[in-house]
Amino acid sequence: MKPALPPRATRGRSLKLLTCPLNGSRNISEFTYGGEYHATPNHLTTSARDWAEHVFFHDNAAGVVTEWWCHTASSFWFLAERNTITDEIIRTFKAEEIYTQRVDFSTINPESRS
Amino acid sequence: MASLDPTTGMRRSQLYRRHINNKAVFKNTGYDFVVSHYDNGNDQHTELDQARSMAICDLSTLPRTGFKGAGARSWAENQGIKIPDSANRSIVQPDGCLVATLSDQELLILSDILAKSHQVTALGEQSTNDHLENDTQTYLLPRGDSHCWLAVTGNQAAEMFSKVCGVDLRPHKFALGDIAQTSVAKTNAVVIRQDLGQILSYYILCDISAAEFLWDCLLDAMQEYAGSPVGISALEALVSA
Incomplete structure (x- = not known):
């Protein structure tokens, strides 16, 4: 017997919606997916392997994940918690919840890098 | 004519x-x-x-411009501009130009349709000078x-x-001064x-x-x-x- 399909966010609706924290509820076609959210490692102390992991690789986890999304009409980037199994959006929120202050990158001395 | x-x-x-x-x-x-x-x-x-x-x-x-940055809102208020309380709202200034907040850190300035307002030009010059002299965290965003x-x-x-x-966008749902950043004809x-x-x-x-x-x-x-x-x-x- 086939297992029952999980409920999908779009089931029973003709339109899939996403709520932008700035602009409100909009058609999903107004948004662009921006990849998984991960805390940025300190680029001065992290290893090359960990930095490559952060930049290029994804967890691709089954379950609730945090993702970057962009409302393309306003170029507004925000975060969404989404269940990748059910495609349910749990909540969306502004990046200011995580980034409470301006991020400045100090330069590294090339000679100090081994 | x-x-x-x-x-x-x-x-x-x-x-x-x-x-x-x-x-x-x-x-x-x-x-x-x-x-x-x-x-x-x-x-x-x-x-x-x-x-x-x-x-x-x-x-x-017609003239128009914009400003963006963490300090854009407070800088504009210091120039005597009335800023809407929330994002996606707009206010007509006493001289007729319209100031719209596209986010908490982004302003759009449109001249009046008679192009009598000189705010667009004046604010653009002022923001550049202020930014060069002090770091106001306000960046000119030309829209013309x-x-x-x-x-x-x-x-x-x-x-x-x-x-x-x-x-x-019906008038009883979309009030005077409201802004929608959205898709129009794709x-x-x-x-x-x-x-x-x-x-x-x-x-x-x-x-x-x-x-x-x-x-x-x-x-x-x-x-x-x-x-x-x-x-x-x-x-x-x-x-x-």
Whole structure:
């Protein structure tokens, strides 16, 4: 017997919606997916392997994940918690919840890098 | 009235070929040339009636600018600008220009349709000077060459928009001064409700490269309401009526 399909966010609706924290509820076609959210490692102390992991690789986890999304009409980037199994959006929120202050990158001395 | 040649101005609208083909008569606002009216056998009073029911007007050569940055809001307030309390709202200033908040850190400034306001030019110069002298975290975001600016007027405008836009722009849902940054005819656009006189009206700003596409789409959508292009003289008459 086939297992029952999980409920999908779009089931029973003709339109899939996403709520932008700035602009409100909009058609999903107004948004662009921006990849998984991960805390940025300190680029001065992290290893090359960990930095490559952060930049290029994804967890691709089954379950609730945090993702970057962009409302393309306003170029507004925000975060969404989404269940990748059910495609349910749990909540969306502004990046200011995580980034409470301006991020400045100090330069590294090339000679100090081994 | 002898028409000016739009190709002799400092700047021209991306739509100027459409206007010429439609027998536009241009006039100088003091900044650049705009369509005064269309010489298609109708008098200007007819264009006023058209603007009251369903019309589109190209305002792309009128002054506009913007500011962005963590300090943009407080900097603008220090310049005596009234800023809306929340994002996606707009306020008309005492001199007639319109200030819109596109986010907590982004402002859009549009001149009045008579181009009497000098705020756009003055604020642009001031922000550059202030930024050079002190780090105000306010960055000039010129909008004159990035976006086209259209006005859609008329009591049937909201109904027409329902064909091309997913956001409910009906007047009882979308208040005066409200802003929707959304998709209009599959084109990213900023829609601002800014009634002209007593007539329901919307400003639309979209990427300047999509100006001709959006102009044609809106004209197509308003065809069933007998909508047509009007010159800025009809809008000026709406404001002063």
